[in-house]
Amino acid sequence: MAGLDPADWTSLRALGHRMLDDMFDRAERAGEGPVWQPMPQAARSDVRNAQLPRQGAALPDVYDRFQSLVAPYPTGNTHPGFMGWVHGGGTMPGMLAEMLSAGLNMNCGGRDHAAVEVERTVIGWAAEMVGMPSNSSGVLVTGSSMANFIAVITASRKADPAFRSRGVGAASLVGYAAATAHGCVARAFDLAGFGTDALRIVPTDAQHRMRADVLAEMIDADRAAGLRPFMVVATAGTVDCGAVDDLQALGSVARDHGLWFHVDAAFAALARLSPTYGPLLDGIEKADSLAFDFHKWAQVPYDCGCILVRDAEAHAAAFAQSLDYLTRAERGLAGNAPWFCDFGPDLSRGFRALKVWMTLQHFGAGGMAEVVDRSCAVARHIEARVLAEPVFELLAPVTLNIVCFSVRDLDDTQVASLIEDLHESGIAAPSTTRIAGRLAIRAAIVNHRTTDRDADRMLDEVLRLAVLRRTVR
Incomplete structure (x- = not known):
């Protein structure tokens, strides 16, 4: 090894290509699997309790730890079901x-x-x-x-x-x-x-x-x-x-x-x-x-x-x-x-x-404008369904890409619990805010991958969870 450069460039290249392929695979399948899943306690403890390394480890072993401890538990904003905080979904040109x-x-x-x-x-x-x-x-x-x-x-x-x-x-x-x-x-x-x-x-x-x-x-x-x-x-x-x-x-x-x-x-x-x-x-x-x-x-x-x-x-x-x-x-x-x-x-x-x-350079200003228009169109789709469903209540005007709504006859505690269940289901991840003092379900459509179908899956699950809660009251 000269300084910190590798002694074996051929093996490093192979590992690098594997990493890149893994990220391409992940992006290609961005809509598969759960939007978010909690990090298991065992994995969390493994990361938190790791001691400062005194001796270096082989890079393939370090990458294996990344794959098992980090990669499965992201925020989820690359997934089309992520509708929470205003996070972009990322693109391949940006990653590269x-x-x-x-x-x-x-x-x-x-x-x-x-x-x-x-x-x-x-x-x-x-x-x-x-x-x-x-x-x-x-x-x-x-x-x-x-x-x-x-x-x-x-x-x-x-x-x-x-x-x-x-x-x-x-x-x-x-x-x-x-x-x-x-x-x-x-x-x-x-x-x-x-x-x-x-x-x-x-x-x-x-x-x-x-x-x-x-x-x-x-x-x-x-x-x-x-x-x-x-x-x-x-x-x-x-x-x-x-x-x-x-x-x-x-x-x-x-x-x-x-x-x-x-x-x-x-x-x-x-x-x-x-x-x-x-x-x-x-x-x-x-x-x-x-x-x-x-x-x-x-x-x-x-x-x-x-x-x-x-x-x-x-x-x-x-x-x-x-x-x-x-x-x-x-x-x-x-x-x-x-x-x-x-x-x-x-x-x-x-x-x-x-x-x-x-x-x-790759997408152009026109491509960015299309992302805006599609996001707002999905928000309008959510708004229309909220207005058409008697269980739901629209809490604020929809100006761009954010829809704030709630469930009639549920209090704030029940709505908060419903959102937690929705997150843990892996189906979708909206966030919450307060509108005129009421806790609102806040669907922010920012990810370029999100479609009406993803919005419908979110609303269908909210409706199912809401009906369950109204039934047990």
């Missing part, structure tokens, strides 16, 4: 791109190499997808939680550049989001040092959208009280029922009051590519910043979030550093500024852009 990027092992914090150019291209494509300016800055991150955090930091430092040197102190900055906003927005205010109380919660209308009229009143009231409003956070595709805020109206309020307008479009940004659903996001192109995930509707393997910022100078001013050991040069490997570490907190960054670059 992950392998290629790992082989290249490039640090994409900066410097002059091809991966940086690929990521710049992907950021440009992302801006084009939603209609933001071609010179918008951006960076790929772990997910929308980090993207929203970067947006809060950028907006606050645009409001007061001295935060970088003096800290937030008693800044009295406040921002605004609807009650339906993702929890990561409040967490971003917390991590930024403003505290969660600095995020003002704006009430919603019957469509679960932030009320623009109340927002304007709250901004005026906070200013009159001596506070400093600095940003509005709208949501395109709420995490509970998929509602889309009126981005045109909220953007106008933000601009009229001189506030930064941010849109959290974690999954729904991709709907902008659909001629059918794209108009629901009108106004997104006027955002000062936008957060979304390629690992949701774009089906890129985890993880890959994106933050876009209209004002590249403000973005860089919030994060860029001048350090002796990171000096930029005119030529050579230390050239090609600005670097991606100038637009976020990470210096060490993987080659996330490759899987996006390969996925979009």
